[in-house]
Amino acid sequence: MSKIYVIHENEAWVEPLRAAFEEQGLPYEEWFLSEGLLDLEAVPPEGVFYNRMSASSHTRDHRYAAELTGGVLRWLDSHGRRVVNDSRALRLEISKIEQYETLKAYGVRTPRTIAAAGRDHIVQAARRMPGPFITKHNRAGKGLGVKLFQDVAALEAHVASPAFEDSVDGITLIQEYIRAPEPVITRVEFVGGEFLYAVRVDTSLGFELCPADVCQVGDAFCPVGEQAAPVAAAPRFRIVRDFRNDVLVDKYRRLLADHGVGIAGIEFIVDAKGEIYTYDINTNTNYNPAAEAEAGVFAMKEVAAYLGRELARVTQKGPRPVLRSRGPGREDLAA
Ligand SMILES: Nc1ncnc2c1ncn2[C@@H]1O[C@H](COP(=O)(O)OP(=O)(O)O)[C@@H](O)[C@H]1O
Numbered sequence: 001m002s003k004i005y006v007i008h009e010n011e012a013w014v015e016p017l018r019a020a021f022e023e024q025g026l027p028y029e030e031w032f033l034s035e036g037l038l039d040l041e042a043v044p045p046e047g048v049f050y051n052r053m054s055a056s057s058h059t060r061d062h063r064y065a066a067e068l069t070g071g072v073l074r075w076l077d078s079h080g081r082r083v084v085n086d087s088r089a090l091r092l093e094i095s096k097i098e099q100y101e102t103l104k105a106y107g108v109r110t111p112r113t114i115a116a117a118g119r120d121h122i123v124q125a126a127r128r129m130p131g132p133f134i135t136k137h138n139r140a141g142k143g144l145g146v147k148l149f150q151d152v153a154a155l156e157a158h159v160a161s162p163a164f165e166d167s168v169d170g171i172t173l174i175q176e177y178i179r180a181p182e183p184v185i186t187r188v189e190f191v192g193g194e195f196l197y198a199v200r201v202d203t204s205l206g207f208e209l210c211p212a213d214v215c216q217v218g219d220a221f222c223p224v225g226e227q228a229a230p231v232a233a234a235p236r237f238r239i240v241r242d243f244r245n246d247v248l249v250d251k252y253r254r255l256l257a258d259h260g261v262g263i264a265g266i267e268f269i270v271d272a273k274g275e276i277y278t279y280d281i282n283t284n285t286n287y288n289p290a291a292e293a294e295a296g297v298f299a300m301k302e303v304a305a306y307l308g309r310e311l312a313r314v315t316q317k318g319p320r321p322v323l324r325s326r327g328p329g330r331e332d333l334a335a
């Protein structure tokens with residue numbers, strides 16, 4: 001029987017999706033790709049594949065999950081399988097340089113950014129910034145390496161100190177700090193390639209903004225990790241019912257469609273002049289249950305329903321001709 005296959009490395013983040021699949025009676029299986037085996041002679045099972053690999057997977061001790069997923073997605077592609085958030089999506093997920101260059105190609109403004117590898121180059125990059133700037137990891141998620149600096153001297157001291165943590169891909173970004181008049185960012189959620197809702201996130205408590213409930217309580221899975229904020233100090237999320245920016249949403253929509261992304265959350269920040277700067281594309285997106293309950297909209301149910309429709313479409317078309325006929329692909333991968 002063909003199924004929906006969910007590729008991921010974080011059990012906690014998949015729980016709401018499991019519940020939605022159960023509720024809608026959809027067949028699914030998880031491929032937990034922290035480690036695994038990919039036999040290039042094997043043939044993947046029939047179905048729809050949803051890639052939720054996270055840029056921050058290395059912080060959960062899954063150092064090579066993203067690399068393995070890259071291989072698996074390429075293999076699925078060779079066999080013409082339907083993949084929601086395919087290898088192009090993964091490339092975006094694991095590199096902010098990739099995100100910014102892609103956003104710019106669609107006419108979307110991004111903050112001035114310089115990438116640097118090596119501590120001296122990080123300091124040199126900062127010298128090119130006219131005002132306050134932040135550092136962030138090129139391969140990030142969960143606010144990795146995001147720190148605000150008012151001047152180069154402060155950064156120089158930081159990179160020379162034991163507190164400095166390099167990005168897992170060795171690339172630190174030095175980025176213009178966008179000062180928002182209100183401590184708020186907006187995240188625009190897409191499901192099935194279409195705008196679902198926008199959510200405003202209060203940033204007054206820091207840069208680590210995962211919307212998942214599990215991430216508000218400082219447990220072991222929480223991407224905010226060691227410095228998890230206490231529950232009372234959790235960032236606040238509010239779904240904006242009347243969000244309207246057709247021009248921007250249309251640019252995002254075209255970008256996602258052209259890059260194999262069906263499900264994503266894209267973040268922007270607005271400065272005092274009203275200029276919008278987009279700075280993050282999440283192809284592994286979580287939703288805030290409290291905000292959703294208040295607004296009466298449930299993105300994971302939409303995700304499940306969308307994957308269900310994709311599965312029905314693939315199943316109607318029937319199996320594609322098998323290119324190579326033998327091999328226990330699924331068992332190997334799922335092991
Ligand atoms: N250029 C910027 N100016 C001001 N705040 C920023 C900027 N870039 C990021 N931030 C803040 O830091 C948070 C994390 O940065 P982001 O680029 O989204 O990294 P991640 O992929 O780790 O989530 C953002 O949600 C935002 O609050």
Ligand SMILES: [Mg+2]
Pocket residue numbers: 141142143209267280
């Ligand atoms: Mg972000």
